[in-house]
Amino acid sequence: MTVAARRSTCKEKDRRGRVTVVGIGPGGIHHITTRAIDELRSADSIVGFGLYVNQIRSIIRPNARVYSSGMGHEIDRASLALELASRGRRVAVVSSGDPGVYGMAGPIIETVNKLRMKVDVVVVPGVTAATASAASLGAPLMTDFAAISLSDLMVPRNKILERVESALKGDFVLVLYNPQSRSRKEPLRLVHKMLMKYRKPNTPIGIVTAYGRAGERTTVTTLVRMLDHEIDMESTVIIGNSSTKIFDGKILTPRGYYSRGQPTRSRTRTPSRTLR
């Protein structure tokens, strides 16, 4: 081995690995940030769930090595990514939406700590399903909202229901992630029963499925009719609070700009001027 090669090997051993956990938005490639695109392009190794890796194939380097897996392998995926990074690879872990909202940021950080690895973890935020779905529906989230996942794989069902109940008592707008799947329909039915207890039957409901992808669908309906509609693993469900309304096919939770017929807190001096 030459001196240069030996020096290079030593440098690699001393260099800490780095994993970037990249939020790729809700679907397609148009809701990805320029920072996320740069990170994906810089990576020589891409790790992720197959569907999401396919979503961003047009962005990654042609010679990047891709490690694609099926559902439910978050810890294995995390371990693999960290192992590759500790060997000097530039690793990007692909996470749908935002990595910190029921995504890969948690498994990566839990694993790097459990395994005591000398790997830096950088999280690149993305557009999460709550805000993408809300954009499709109008402005349902304008006041305080709570995000709850109905996936009961790791959180006990009664805990999920307690959370829903607290959020309803606080009059939050609710955003349901992972609302149901073909094999998991009971949690949503139980939640619906609870919703009917705390909210009026005509409470606005928004269901957005496959945002940004082929087959994208947006449904505006009311609470009493919620379960009549198709809701699956690609859906996000938004449940209005006590003030939420439907206007012209859009859902709006007013923030109080218009109270008793006139604008509030909109100061009366000339508001706008043209600048170049």
Added chain:
Amino acid sequence: MTVAARRSTCKEKDRRGRVTVVGIGPGGIHHITTRAIDELRSADSIVGFGLYVNQIRSIIRPNARVYSSGMGHEIDRASLALELASRGRRVAVVSSGDPGVYGMAGPIIETVNKLRMKVDVVVVPGVTAATASAASLGAPLMTDFAAISLSDLMVPRNKILERVESALKGDFVLVLYNPQSRSRKEPLRLVHKMLMKYRKPNTPIGIVTAYGRAGERTTVTTLVRMLDHEIDMESTVIIGNSSTKIFDGKILTPRGYYSRGQPTRSRTRTPSRTLR
């Protein structure tokens, strides 16, 4: 007027106006989606709060007309944008973070309905402060979370406190938007008092200020010391739930991947394979 000019004028009158409400992310230009960039580049008229308009000046057309205003003019800004759109302009309203999270989507939709204008409203989602701040801190939001604004301009203070209390009872991770300003410090003190009642003094707290901008700061601390730190209008505060921990300077709310020392629900068959 020539026949062609008259026809053109008639077409313009029949054409519905269109306002795009564009989320520009938390700061800088790197956390903007490619769709948002396209919309900003297509617009001939840009409407927004001065600070946010300046953030994206490098993206907009050189000859775009810019209508920039001070704080608190949401309804006036909305009315102006809709008026310009109804006259045939391609209008983009700039909204920090995501337009539907305490942003401009609500005022625009409320106003288009109040004024019964024939203008289409399209909302382009962006990266909101909750997820940007979380990315800076590690993975604090991995389970269910609630977003609450402490701005009491339009929502009564007691209502805000009730919401905080419900979220605490439900063991949500909390994200506080607009936590305090030079003239508005009392709400955060009252919230802190309530937090100390429901959470342990060593509950992890994250404070992220000016994410993506000059002067960006990230602080990881504990609940009992929260008010010792600088928190202002550009800050987002994240309050852990009963499971949240600090590891190696990062905040993590575990989702249950590691229970009783071993991974749960990580199926044992070979999880990863290389694809090209």
